[in-house]
Amino acid sequence: xxxxxxxxxxxxxxxxxxxxxxxxxxxxxxxxxxxxxxxxxxxxxxxxxxxxxxxxxxxxxxxxxxxxxxxxxxxxxxxxxxxxxxxxxxxxxxxxxxxxxxxxxxxxxxxxxxxxxxxxxxxxxxxxxxxxxxxxxxxxxxxxxxxxxxxxxxxxxxxxxxxxxxxxxxxxxxxxxxxxxxxxxxxxxxxxxxxxxxxxxxxxxxxxxxxxxxxxxxxxxxxxxxxxxxxxxxxxxxxxxxxxxxxxxxxxxxxxxxxxxxxxxxxxxxxxxxxxxxxxxxxxxxxxxxxxxxxxxxxxxxxxxxxxxxxxxxxxxxxxxxxxxxxxxxxxxxxxxxxxxxxxxxxxxxxxxxxxxxxxxxxxxxxxxxxxxxxxxxxxxxxxxxxxxxxxxxxxxxxxxxxxxxxxxxxxxxxxxxxxxxxxxxxxxxxxxxxxxxxxx
Amino acid sequence: xxxxxxxxxxxxxxxxxxxxxxxxxxxxxxxxxxxxxxxxxxxxxxxxxxxxxxxxxxxxxxxxxxxxxxxxxxxxxxxxxxxxxxxxxxxxxxxxxxxxxxxxxxxxxxxxxxxxxxxxxxxxxxxxxxxxxxxxxxxxxxxxxxxxxxxxxxxxxxxxxxxxxxxxxxxxxxxxxxxxxxxxxxxxxxxxxxxxxxxxxxxxxxxxxxxxxxxxxxxxxxxxxxxxxxxxxxxxxxxxxxxxxxxxxxxxxxxxxxxxxxxxx
Numbered sequence: 121x122x123x124x125x126x127x128x129x130x131x132x133x134x135x136x137x138x139x140x141x142x143x144x145x146x147x148x149x150x151x152x153x154x155x156x157x158x159x160x161x162x163x164x165x166x167x168x169x170x171x172x173x174x175x176x177x178x179x180x181x182x183x184x185x186x187x188x189x190x191x192x193x194x195x196x197x198x199x200x201x202x203x204x205x206x207x208x209x210x211x212x213x214x215x216x217x218x219x220x221x222x223x224x225x226x227x228x229x230x231x232x233x234x235x236x237x238x239x240x241x242x243x244x245x246x247x248x249x250x251x252x253x254x255x256x257x258x259x260x261x262x263x264x265x266x267x268x269x270x271x272x273x274x275x276x277x278x279x280x281x282x283x284x285x286x287x288x289x290x291x292x293x294x295x296x297x298x299x300x301x302x303x304x305x306x307x308x309x310x311x312x313x314x315x316x317x318x319x320x321x322x323x324x325x326x327x328x329x330x331x332x333x334x335x336x337x338x339x340x341x342x343x344x345x346x347x348x349x350x351x352x353x354x355x356x357x358x359x360x361x362x363x364x365x366x367x368x369x370x371x372x373x374x375x376x377x378x379x380x381x382x383x384x385x386x387x388x389x390x391x392x393x394x395x396x397x398x399x400x401x402x403x404x405x406x407x408x409x410x411x412x413x414x415x416x417x418x419x420x421x422x423x424x425x426x427x428x429x430x431x432x433x434x435x436x437x438x439x440x441x442x443x444x445x446x447x448x449x450x451x452x453x454x455x456x457x458x459x460x461x462x463x464x465x466x467x468x469x470x471x472x473x474x475x476x477x478x479x480x481x482x483x484x485x486x487x488x489x490x491x492x493x494x495x496x497x498x499x500x501x502x503x504x505x506x507x508x509x510x511x512x513x514x515x516x517x518x519x520x521x522x523x524x525x526x527x528x529x530x531x532x533x534x535x536x537x538x539x540x541x542x543x544x545x546x547x548x549x550x551x552x553x554x555x556x557x558x559x560x561x
Numbered sequence: 562x563x564x565x566x567x568x569x570x571x572x573x574x575x576x577x578x579x580x581x582x583x584x585x586x587x588x589x590x591x592x593x594x595x596x597x598x599x600x601x602x603x604x605x606x607x608x609x610x611x612x613x614x615x616x617x618x619x620x621x622x623x624x625x626x627x628x629x630x631x632x633x634x635x636x637x638x639x640x641x642x643x644x645x646x647x648x649x650x651x652x653x654x655x656x657x658x659x660x661x662x663x664x665x666x667x668x669x670x671x672x673x674x675x676x677x678x679x680x681x682x683x684x685x686x687x688x689x690x691x692x693x694x695x696x697x698x699x700x701x702x703x704x705x706x707x708x709x710x711x712x713x714x715x716x717x718x719x720x721x722x723x724x725x726x727x728x729x730x731x732x733x734x735x736x737x738x739x740x741x742x743x744x745x746x747x748x749x750x751x752x753x754x755x756x757x758x759x760x761x762x763x764x765x766x767x768x769x770x771x772x773x774x775x776x777x778x779x780x781x782x783x784x785x786x787x788x789x790x791x792x793x794x795x796x797x798x799x800x801x802x803x804x805x806x807x808x809x810x811x812x813x814x815x816x817x818x819x820x821x822x823x824x825x826x
Binding site: 377387412439444447494519531558 | 568761
């Protein structure tokens with residue numbers, strides 16, 4: 121009875137705290153400008169099925185893809201077991217589904233156990249790739265400090281969680297064989313859990329019933345505390361991707377990657393130049409007009425969703441021609457900076473009753489430097505690589521637009537190129553009248 | 562066929578004067594008009610068009626930059642000024658179909674002009690070559706590239722930007738050459754370093770130039786030819802090959818030049 125109350129308080133406390141923080145993330149994302157990504161529903165479902173559910177782009181690199189698949193499958197399937205844990209915790213039952221589901225229950229829990237072992241192997245491999253093998257994209261400078269710790273904390277938590285599952289199931293197997301388990305006795309000599317029925321006796325074989333009950337409870341409580349703790353860690357971590365990957369892929373850009381956004385505000389001005397009778401649509405005078413992006417609030421909600429979805433895998437950076445050749449630009453850093461600045465703006469709002477108080481900072485300058493932005497070749501390799509369809513290039517372009525159209529701070533050679541196009545319709549100093557000279561050369 | 566056969570290059574204005582319209586507009590592009598190396602590609606395309614009796618026209622002095630480098634550099638205003646000017650000219654001639662000699666022009670005309678009132682069917686010259694070969698309007702038998710090792714460098718604005726990977730390859734199959742793929746090819750192709758207006762500025766500080774990285778990868782295959790489909794890639798790869806002192810043994814040629822040379826045009 122007391123344990124049920126503790127459980128319910130803990131569970132609701134964890135859920136409410138998570139919802140409060142998740143709503144803050146949602147609010148932050150919606151600080152972005154509107155963009156229509158609600159069209160073409162069937163195309164969006166299709167891309168989500170292929171890329172998010174089907175992990176299509178992950179399999180461009182098979183080894184991490186398989187390791188990741190272990191964790192991904194284990195995470196999804198384990199949620200079923202969580203339902204039982206919640207019920208057991210609330211009503212004080214033990215393995216409440218076992219009696220009604222019978223053989224199917226044994227099958228499901230065994231399946232979860234197999235996936236958990238695979239996930240354990242995957243997690244160890246991931247820890248090794250980061251800390252021992254030092255895979256280049258996982259040890260780049262933008263990961264120094266918190267991002268590296270964050271990654272390791274996530275992996276260690278996953279290992280701990282799996283250990284709790286096997287403590288719970290393993291001790292219960294030993295108890296069951298001695299007729300001491302609280303699980304419904306269905307007549308067999310074992311719970312029949314494919315892994316725990318073997319490792320349970322190996323690990324906990326000679327222990328006293330009291331110790332076994334203790335281990336089983338530590339496993340059970342450890343499991344749910346880890347789940348709730350992990351859930352509440354997500355909004356502070358890159359690991360939020362486990363929740364945002366699907367919606368982020370759903371709202372993908374479905375246009376050709378070479379098609380950059382058209383700036384309607386500019387179109388209206390240009391139309392007015394060409395046609396003096398053109399009346400531009402009325403703009404709300406309260407919204408200051410800005411060309412391009414200086415800060416996160418100049419970006420679209422999808423670009424901000426991208427930032428929270430990024431799990432810092434670095435496939436973008438490892439395929440970026442600028443980064444490969446030693447330039448400062450790292451598309452992953454663009455996403456991390458965008459997220460960190462957005463989180464900072466959100467905290468600022470929380471501290472000032474929901475209103476953003478100017479802190480004299482901006483994404484451009486305080487986080488991302490012009491040198492990074494000007495190194496981009498707009499080749500779309502980063503966009504192509506991202507397993508969850510994040511688009512770092514669109515942020516780079518929006519910031520270039522701000523630098524050129526608001527600050528006039530383009531590199532001088534580019535200003536020369538602009539002048540040439542303006543004056544003679546080519547990026548070089550050749551006369552438009554000579555455009556057909558090649559014919560007779 | 563001879564070197565001296567004059568090129569037939571009618572303009573849209575010529576067609577209009579005759580009260581006719583061509584099958585297709587050939588958008589030459591700034592590089593194709595002014596860059597000495599790229600002019601050779603332009604001429605190769607024209608030779609093929611002439612040989613296949615394609616009724617085409619150019620805009621000539623009425624053509625102007627599509628605005629691509631301005632847009633990629635962040636100057637949306639200049640881009641749209643260029644686009645609107647060009648759209649006025651193109652729509653004035655009631656242009657329906659365009660072939661470009663440059664993937665940047667191709668991408669901009671195809672993807673970014675419609676929102677500004679310019680709606681055309683736009684193809685890259687490798688796609689036109691594919692059509693001409695498939696329909697039998699040009700035929701290649703044997704030719705000077707038989708058995709040669711050729712590797713194709715995907716232009717970003719043809720490949721990733723627009724998912725055109727097969728057209729250049731299916732054209733080159735006709736050369737009876739040995740086509741080799743670099744490790745980073747098609748969707749995973751590495752940029753030559755020129756895109757995003759980089760062509761017009763010095764690169765940021767790093768430890769290598771992008772075109773050197775890419776040329777190194779191509780040269781590792783010991784090819785006879787590095788095939789390209791973009792005048793800017795052509796410049797970058799040519800410079801890269803020179804960097805490794807391989808210009809006497811490895812040629813950097815556009816797909817159109819390969820076809821024109823194979824047919825001895």
